[in-house]
Amino acid sequence: MTTSWIPLLGYILSVLLALAFISLWLKTHYNRKLQSLPSLQSAFGIPNTPVCITTLEGTIKFCNQEFARLLDSKVNSLVGVSINQLQKNAALTSFIRQIDISNVQSAHEYEVWFSDKDHSEPQCFSIHSTPIFQGVIYIAQPVTHFKEKENALVEADARMNEALKVTNIGVWEWDIEKDVWFATPSYFTMLGYSPVEGLADRQKELEKVHPDDRESVLAAIKSVLNGEQKSYHYQCKIRHANGEYKWVGVRCTVTEIGEDAKPSRMLGVRIDIDALKRTQQQVEWLAKHDSLTQLPNRTSLFDYFQHCLDKGTTKMALLFVDLDRFKNVNDTLGHRIGDQLLVAAAKRMQSVVNQDSYVVRQGGDEFIILCPAASASEAESLATQVRTTLSERYQLEQHQLIVTPSIGISLYPQDGKDLDTLYKRADTAMYSAKHNGRNRYARFTQEMQAHSTRVLLIENALRSALENDEFTLHYQPQFCLANKKLVAAEALLRWNSVSLGKISPAEFIPIAEDSGQIVAIGEWVIKESIRQIQQWKELGYPALKVAINLSYAQFQEPNLAPFITDTLQAHQVSPKLLELELTERIAMDDPESATDVINTFHKLGLETSIDDFGTGYSSLSYLQKLPVYKLKVDQSFIRNMINDKNNLAIVSAIIALAKKLGMSTIAEGVETLEQLEKITALGCDEVQGYLLGHPVPPDEFEQHHFSHFSDIHQRKMG
Numbered sequence: 032m033t034t035s036w037i038p039l040l041g042y043i044l045s046v047l048l049a050l051a052f053i054s055l056w057l058k059t060h061y062n063r064k065l066q067s068l069p070s071l072q073s074a075f076g077i078p079n080t081p082v083c084i085t086t087l088e089g090t091i092k093f094c095n096q097e098f099a100r101l102l103d104s105k106v107n108s109l110v111g112v113s114i115n116q117l118q119k120n121a122a123l124t125s126f127i128r129q130i131d132i133s134n135v136q137s138a139h140e141y142e143v144w145f146s147d148k149d150h151s152e153p154q155c156f157s158i159h160s161t162p163i164f165q166g167v168i169y170i171a172q173p174v175t176h177f178k179e180k181e182n183a184l185v186e187a188d189a190r191m192n193e194a195l196k197v198t199n200i201g202v203w204e205w206d207i208e209k210d211v212w213f214a215t216p217s218y219f220t221m222l223g224y225s226p227v228e229g230l231a232d233r234q235k236e237l238e239k240v241h242p243d244d245r246e247s248v249l250a251a252i253k254s255v256l257n258g259e260q261k262s263y264h265y266q267c268k269i270r271h272a273n274g275e276y277k278w279v280g281v282r283c284t285v286t287e288i289g290e291d292a293k294p295s296r297m298l299g300v301r302i303d304i305d306a307l308k309r310t311q312q313q314v315e316w317l318a319k320h321d322s323l324t325q326l327p328n329r330t331s332l333f334d335y336f337q338h339c340l341d342k343g344t345t346k347m348a349l350l351f352v353d354l355d356r357f358k359n360v361n362d363t364l365g366h367r368i369g370d371q372l373l374v375a376a377a378k379r380m381q382s383v384v385n386q387d388s389y390v391v392r393q394g395g396d397e398f399i400i401l402c403p404a405a406s407a408s409e410a411e412s413l414a415t416q417v418r419t420t421l422s423e424r425y426q427l428e429q430h431q432l433i434v435t436p437s438i439g440i441s442l443y444p445q446d447g448k449d450l451d452t453l454y455k456r457a458d459t460a461m462y463s464a465k466h467n468g469r470n471r472y473a474r475f476t477q478e479m480q481a482h483s484t485r486v487l488l489i490e491n492a493l494r495s496a497l498e499n500d501e502f503t504l505h506y507q508p509q510f511c512l513a514n515k516k517l518v519a520a521e522a523l524l525r526w527n528s529v530s531l532g533k534i535s536p537a538e539f540i541p542i543a544e545d546s547g548q549i550v551a552i553g554e555w556v557i558k559e560s561i562r563q564i565q566q567w568k569e570l571g572y573p574a575l576k577v578a579i580n581l582s583y584a585q586f587q588e589p590n591l592a593p594f595i596t597d598t599l600q601a602h603q604v605s606p607k608l609l610e611l612e613l614t615e616r617i618a619m620d621d622p623e624s625a626t627d628v629i630n631t632f633h634k635l636g637l638e639t640s641i642d643d644f645g646t647g648y649s650s651l652s653y654l655q656k657l658p659v660y661k662l663k664v665d666q667s668f669i670r671n672m673i674n675d676k677n678n679l680a681i682v683s684a685i686i687a688l689a690k691k692l693g694m695s696t697i698a699e700g701v702e703t704l705e706q707l708e709k710i711t712a713l714g715c716d717e718v719q720g721y722l723l724g725h726p727v728p729p730d731e732f733e734q735h736h737f738s739h740f741s742d743i744h745q746r747k748m749g
């Protein structure tokens with residue numbers, strides 16, 4: 032704005048110089064004075080500048096062409112005319128309106144707008160009236176152009192201030208030498224203060240800086256004042272008019288250097304970054320926390336672990352906590368209740384740890400607790416506390432739940448010197464706790480490590496087993512105890528791994544289940560056993576029912592029933608020749624949906640039996656509703672029934688229960704004649720066990736059980 036006025040100031044200066052010169056000329060030539068004034072015009076003509084000289088009484092003694100043109104008159108017509116005679120001339124009146132005959136000694140400067148015939152728009156003149164010897168000289172300076180510019184600048188300035196207000200940017204300037212500081216209105220309004228007109232108190236502004244930030248702000252200013260830096264920028268909190276602190280970003284640069292080579296003027300901007308800063312803080316928080324439980328996440332755990340090491344912590348314990356069967360809660364009660372359970376579990380864990388311990392949500396239903404300075408026994412005692420608190424009843428909306436945890440413990444430094452190793456080992460220990468029955472803790476051991484390495488090997492080898500055709504099915508016969516005839520065969524999966532050799536299904540099936548491979552493997556079993564039934568039929572053997580085992584994940588697959596019926600149809604095998612064995616746990620885990628699935632099988636003509644019966648917790652009310660036709664007494668009861676009365680009692684009770692429910696029974700794992708006699712006496716319907724036949728490949732099965740069936744087995748069974 033200052034720069035734009037420089038030409039105007041220059042012009043005014045030249046006019047003033049001319050005035051001074053005219054005044055001096057008049058004083059020295061006044062004897063010829065006003066009579067010879069017309070020569071002024073040529074002698075001191077100021078280009079494009081209307082000039083008029085009046086007597087003190089207001090009679091025009093001199094005027095130039097420009098002045099006359101302005102009044103739409105002629106020089107000759109105006110000279111000698113008293114201004115009183117020209118009252119009707121509005122332009123002239125406004126031109127000389129400041130004349131005060133009684134006080135002509137003081138100079139005046141004022142602006143008037145003329146509408147003359149040369150311009151369509153009114154023109155602005157700056158009038159300088161200066162007393163001279165016995166008269167007044169008026170000089171009119173056209174300033175329309177400058178005026179427009181000035182107006183434009185004022186408007187631009189206002190617009191700029193509005194924009195600054197909207198964008199919450201404040202601009203300030205500091206004249207360091209004079210210690211004069213001023214700022215735009217937006218500088219103040221952005222923090223709720225009234226704008227300060229003119230100079231503001233810089234010191235007062237600095238006092239609004241949050242005490243925590245003051246030192247760094249002063250250091251930044253000092254670095255520029257010392258000449259160390261030419262600019263600085265920082266972010267700090269400043270007190271808002273409402274008393275709260277808001278984040279601002281400040282940028283400043285030196286605009287002038289003084290003679291001492293130090294900054295003499297600085298210009299700065301202040302930006303309201305409060306919303307941005309808060310969003311940034313929120314993003315940072317989210318990056319390090321779990322938004323559901325508000326617990327720190329795994330990223331924070333790394334930081335905390337490092338912090339503990341930096342502090343010189345020499346021992347630590349890491350607890351890996353996993354909620355048992357959490358998926359069931361989600362599946363049966365929905366994710367909202369599942370989420371509430373996780374939040375409640377997180378709070379319970381936090382309530383039992385000491386203040387140095389760090390509870391982290393690892394993801395899903397997995398939590399980690401890092402306990403600095405904890406010994407092995409302290410870690411175990413904390414694990415007990417965590418197990419106890421997590422196992423207490425939860426009241427979530429109208430649902431009452433009991434959820435138990437499995438906890439793995441690893442110790443620093445003996446089990447691992449870095450967090451990754453400690454984490455993996457606690458995870459291994461947690462899996463071991465799960466495999467040993469859940470709702471318990473386990474400390475990591477080297478044996479677990481060997482086991483988990485093997486698990487990993489098996490898991491990887493399984494991935495190519497189907498493709499490499501490494502699976503086969505063996506068949507174990509099942510006989511009717513009443514007529515001693517072969518009634519069915521159980522298909523049992525066998526795996527001869529290219530890389531690992533023969534592996535028992537007892538070992539690889541749980542790994543296939545955990546790694547999500549069981550569905551594909553199970554489909555192969557279904558296809559292969561149906562194909563075998565068809566082949567035996569084609570070979571002319573008696574139609575034989577085949578029982579296959581289903582895993583939990585398979586049972587949950589909505590496509591299972593259509594897949595089985597499609598495969599049966601494709602091989603033209605009757606559904607009556609396929610039996611599906613479900614473990615008691617699968618059937619009773621979620622009895623209502625299990626009932627639906629089993630009903631679907633039933634409607635399709637597929638028979639379902641319950642395997643390993645007696646090892647789970649069957650609900651008798653559900654059992655009676657399930658359309659299962661057979662209970663398979665678990666082999667552990669059969670094995671011990673001869674020497675253990677309790678086991679005998681259980682076997683007897685299961686057989687009686689099945690009879691009452693209209694189901695048949697099969698005893699599995701029968702290895703001795705004594706066992707065979709006992710189950711026969713108890714009224715069991717069928718039998719399966721090494722005594723009567725091991726699981727064997729199909730050709731061996733044909734050999735033993737189709738051609739020699741009647742001779743060999745009828746003899747054994749008496």
Ligand SMILES: Nc1nc2c(ncn2[C@@H]2O[C@H](COP(=O)(O)O[C@H]3[C@@H](O)[C@H](n4cnc5c(=O)[nH]c(N)nc54)O[C@@H]3COP(=O)(O)O)[C@@H](O)[C@H]2O)c(=O)[nH]1
Nearest residue numbers: 523524536537540556580581582642700701702720721726
């Ligand atoms: N989901 C699937 N599970 C399957 C499949 N194939 C097998 N399995 C399950 O693996 C577990 C181990 O099976 P396996 O090693 O084949 O053992 C079976 C029999 O060999 C064994 N058995 C039978 N008779 C006797 C006996 O007299 N003594 C004795 N010690 N063991 C005997 O029992 C197993 C049969 O168990 P079950 O299925 O409960 O009838 C096992 O849990 C299989 O279920 C598969 O394709 N899918």
